[in-house]
Amino acid sequence: MNEEMYQALADLEKEKGIPRDYMLEKIRQALLAAYHRDNPGAGDDIEFAIDPNTKAMQMFALKTVADPVEDPVNQISVEEAARIDPEARYSIGDAVRMEIKTKEFGRIAAQTAKQVIIQGIRESERGAMYQEFSSKEHEILTAVVMKKDTRTGAVILSIAGKNEDQPLVLPESEQISGESFREGERIKVYLLGVQKGLKGPQIQISRTHPGLVRRLFEMEVPEIYDGVVEVISIAREAGFRTKIAVKSADPNVDPIGACVGPKGARVNTIVDELKGEKIDIIKYSDDAGEFVAAALAPAEVIRVEVQSGGKSCRIVVPDDQLSLAIGKEGQNARLAAKLTGYKIDIKPLSTAD
Numbered sequence: 001m002n003e004e005m006y007q008a009l010a011d012l013e014k015e016k017g018i019p020r021d022y023m024l025e026k027i028r029q030a031l032l033a034a035y036h037r038d039n040p041g042a043g044d045d046i047e048f049a050i051d052p053n054t055k056a057m058q059m060f061a062l063k064t065v066a067d068p069v070e071d072p073v074n075q076i077s078v079e080e081a082a083r084i085d086p087e088a089r090y091s092i093g094d095a096v097r098m099e100i101k102t103k104e105f106g107r108i109a110a111q112t113a114k115q116v117i118i119q120g121i122r123e124s125e126r127g128a129m130y131q132e133f134s135s136k137e138h139e140i141l142t143a144v145v146m147k148k149d150t151r152t153g154a155v156i157l158s159i160a161g162k163n164e165d166q167p168l169v170l171p172e173s174e175q176i177s178g179e180s181f182r183e184g185e186r187i188k189v190y191l192l193g194v195q196k197g198l199k200g201p202q203i204q205i206s207r208t209h210p211g212l213v214r215r216l217f218e219m220e221v222p223e224i225y226d227g228v229v230e231v232i233s234i235a236r237e238a239g240f241r242t243k244i245a246v247k248s249a250d251p252n253v254d255p256i257g258a259c260v261g262p263k264g265a266r267v268n269t270i271v272d273e274l275k276g277e278k279i280d281i282i283k284y285s286d287d288a289g290e291f292v293a294a295a296l297a298p299a300e301v302i303r304v305e306v307q308s309g310g311k312s313c314r315i316v317v318p319d320d321q322l323s324l325a326i327g328k329e330g331q332n333a334r335l336a337a338k339l340t341g342y343k344i345d346i347k348p349l350s351t352a353d
Contacts, residue, residue, distance in 0.1 A: 026120030177239030208238035235338035299325035
């Protein structure tokens with residue numbers, strides 16, 4: 001090992017964040033593996049020394065002086081020991097440091113060493129990748145579309161070119177219904193979690209999770225980010241409609257107006273990111289009747305009868321508002337129930353009594 005190798009390790013540390021000491025240990029392991037490959041049965045009594053001035057690494061095997069020599073790999077004769085250090089007087093059983101000429105390793109042994117070093121680099125990169133992404137759980141990542149797997153429907157993504165060797169995978173089940181992707185397009189994904197795997201960190205991302213909507217509102221609405229406006233709950237059917245309940249800690253701040261923004265600019269930015277998904281912004285109320293009635297927007301509600309002793313209520317709406325209150329395939333009522341936590345029974349005025 002010389003100055004060029006040290007410079008290469010410095011470059012690895014600078015470009016990929018792999019500590020030099022970590023790679024020196026991997027090189028030590030690689031040389032040890034190569035030595036064992038060329039010397040089957042050799043022990044682990046191996047010493048390594050690095051000259052701080054010349055940057056040269058030396059490798060020594062500790063052999064035992066024996067007579068006769070029955071194990072040439074781990075033993076050495078008195079005569080051979082004397083040739084190594086003529087001034088020393090070795091006796092049977094003494095340990096002798098014998099320098100190993102790494103340049104003499106065979107081709108297969110050298111390949112073994114190379115694989116150990118490459119594996120060390122990969123392990124370090126995966127560890128750094130795990131640490132980076134685990135610190136961003138439940139946050140939004142901006143990713144670049146690399147390609148789409150036509151067989152599985154999954155979209156392959158990268159984050160600013162950092163993880164092209166192990167790209168993120170957005171499964172078809174976590175994609176918004178009906179959306180399409182172009183190569184090179186930037187999209188936002190929600191980081192569900194990170195788990196350690198045999199081939200590196202397993203990163204789970206989604207565009208259907210309600211958390212994506214929450215984070216998008218935090219990014220676009222300063223009042224939410226600052227805590228003046230609070231998101232109470234979110235109910236979402238990705239690609240179709242989302243209902244979000246908000247309230248304000250400041251009586252002078254309208255929570256719905258803050259989320260909508262001037263001329264609808266804030267909410268429209270979020271709708272565009274979600275490829276046209278409809279968003280209903282509901283003002284939260286501690287009064288269960290008011291909250292449930294608001295959650296059924298855009299339908300008008302005549303009255304709400306909250307059942308005692310349970311989280312259920314009966315809703316009365318004008319006859320011409322019944323289908324709107326229920327929504328296509330029950331979607332509006334279903335989302336309102338998820339948003340409020342109440343079981344909702346909707347009746348038209350003509351049959352309510």
